[in-house]
Amino acid sequence: MKRVLRLPSLLRLTLVFLIALVFQNCSEQKIKETTDETMNITEYLRANPDYSMFLELLDLTNYASFMNTYGTYTVFIPTNDAVQEYLNSIGATSLSQVPLADLQNIAKLHILDQRINTTSFTDGKIGTPSLYGQYLVTGAANKNGVSSVTVNKEASIVASNIELGNGVMHIIDKVLRVADKTLAQTIEADPNLTLFTEVLKTTGWYDVLNKPLTNTTDIDSYLTVLAQTNEVFAEAGFTTLEQLKNRYSHLNNPLDLKDSLNLFVSYRILPRLQYLADIAITPSLVTKAPLEVISAKLSKDTILLNEDVFNGVLEKGVAIDRTISDVTASNGVLHFVGGNIAIKKRLPAPVYFEFTDITEFRRLTAFWKKPAAAYEKLTVDNAGIDVTWDGKASDGSAYLAYNKQADGSSITSGVGGCWGADVCEIYRFRDANAQNVAFKTPVIIKGRYKIWISYRANGTKVGNVKVFFNGIELPRQVNLSEGGNTDTANTPETVLESQGYKRYATPWSSRVNCRLVGVVDVPTTGRHTLTLQSQGSFTNQSWFDIAEFRPVEMNQLLPKFVAGKSTLQY
The missing domain is CATH 2.60.120.260 (Galactose-binding domain-like)
Incomplete structure (x- = not known):
């Protein structure tokens, strides 16, 4: 040590500088690993307490970490008030009281694996299904004089197109609910469809519409129903099941697939999952009635069924009620028609x-x-x-x-x-x-x-x-x-x-x-x-x-x- 102290001052200063440089090179360097400082979806939710309850749902289902990774997602985020309203409706006081499987289904229903802004929304289904597999339906509604975009006919978008690092967010005022009822259950639960329900049960089609799906990813395994309300039946002169039997059941056996009443029902059931957006671009709809189709065309904003010109004569069609149609069920989609549609004899056409x-x-x-x-x-x-x-x-x-x-x-x-x-x-x-x-x-x-x-x-x-x-x-x-x-x-x-x-x-x-x-x-x-x-x-x-x-x-x-x-x- 004494020898070191005897070194000239300039040499001692150089030695101290070299030692400091070695320590600096050995210390941990803070390197900026990303050039994009935009928050991801989960980070945004953690920074905004207004959405803390849905963040808790994502945490409970392990979707919070999933939504913090790279991707191009669209997420519909319910406000805290919306989540609390959902809890009240099921009699729960906290999210921890809700079965985990239910929370997972809710999380998946609110997430789409594609970035979609509201400019791409139409009056109908969003082209990309949710992670749950069900499609979301958007539209326009007027509440208390204020117009807004709705999702699944109930939730209104209160803030939209929040661009984040791994997707886009839309804030909604209600929790979206998974459609867990079959088509048969959905129809039976509607008080305006009591006669239609009776006809379904009499012909055996209720059981067909009540079957759960074996493959939720196969669109061809779903069904689409064109339902008639009690009011539509009444306008056509039918208020009871017996009246329908007397008019249509020519074999007196509605369960027979060749019976006219059975054909009356099967003509209103379409194979595949077909929302209004699909029907609007499909000129002919195949039905469950053998060899029978329904023609469809879009006139302005109205979808008309069986409106055709034959031999120079216009046959007036029946409109689909767009305001109440596009009802998602667990095994298909339900629409409402504004008139009594009948099977038409079709000749070969180009x-x-x-x-x-x-x-x-x-x-x-x-x-x-x-x-x-x-x-x-x-x-x-x-x-x-x-x-x-x-x-x-x-x-x-x-x-x-x-x-x-x-x-x-x-x-x-x-x-x-x-x-x-x-x-x-x-x-x-x-x-x-x-x-x-x-x-x-x-x-x-x-x-x-x-x-x-x-x-x-x-x-x-x-x-x-x-x-x-x-x-x-x-x-x-x-x-x-x-x-x-x-x-x-x-x-x-x-x-x-x-x-x-x-x-x-x-x-x-x-x-x-x-x-x-x-x-x-x-x-x-x-x-x-x-x-x-x-x-x-x-x-x-x-x-x-x-x-x-x-x-x-x-x-x-x-x-x-x-x-x-x-x-x-x-």
Whole structure:
């Protein structure tokens, strides 16, 4: 030590500096690990005591930590008053007294695994289901002269679009309740549906509507009911079950599926989970009555059922009461109709199926049928509802795409010569990538039809395509490299038709063509499967426009499709 003290002062100062530097390097450094200081959902709730009770619910169910992780969630947060009101309604004084399973279901019902702002809300269901599996329904309501957005027809949004690090929050004034009653129980609990309940029990359909779901993730396993209130029955002249039996039960056995009263009920039950938002875009609704459908169309803000024009005569339809419909049950959804709907005899009618009019493309709301040009691919993950294909290539070497030309473009180039100026594009339509592409058609009424396939020709690297209807191969193939150069020969259209071709669009473009692929007997009214199968290794794009199903006795040349638009020319 003495030797150190004898060192010159400058050297001693240098030594002290070096020792301090070593200690500094050994000390823990505080490093900022994130560049985003926006609070996550759980952090926000902990910082706001107005929502402490719902935070407690999340803590009890272990969803608090879940909502503090990375994600893109939408959460509906009830206020403390709303949670207290819920506790009062079930006779509990604290959340700890509520069964854990009930709290978990409530938590899941309030969370959606996608960021959704109120600007995306419509008068109907939110497109993404809750984590519980049930859909939430939004709408507009006026309470005490104040308009607000409602959720599930009861809760009002009091604050919205609170952007957080892992999602968006909306504050509501009521706790959302899980729909735990079946359709049968929901109907029976409504005092305005007593006669409808009696009819359900008499025909045996009550038991069907009372069955719990075995797979809550399968939309096809749900049911949809179009109910008639006592008032609607009374307007049609029915106030008792006996009156309905006398009018409809022609076999005097309502339990018989062929009995007219049984058909009266089954005609009001639809397969699948179909909210008003789904019905509004579905022109024909398949029912549980064999081979019978209900037509649907949207007139302004009203959904009309069975309003059709036959032989030039308008048949007035029945409206769905939107204000009280969209009632979620544990096994389906309930709607209310404003009139007594009757089964109609349906004759075969033409169906013009655009290959672009499928769920997978309709989801592209920013592009589908918009005026501007668009090109959007379907990935492996977002196909499988209305279109499927084999050999999906995860590397993107094969895909389907929505290909649209801007409205008003020249019809002689691009896809403007096609109906609606859009086509379904299949890239690398070939074995091991996408040889078989199967589409679900719209509802086709039972009957005999000619099937025409319209497409835009491609000059090279494409070839023949086989067409299958419900798995049965049709006799003629489509040659995708064959254009519609028939105008130059001035061939009469009737001659072309006899050869299995026609000029389906007007004005006509040589870039498009239409091929008759066969005649089919459609055995049942409903949706069917149309499959396209490539017969070679196509390395270029294939473009498909329309599949026409025209009754055999119908004019096969008219109406024509207006090129570049979505209208018909008669």
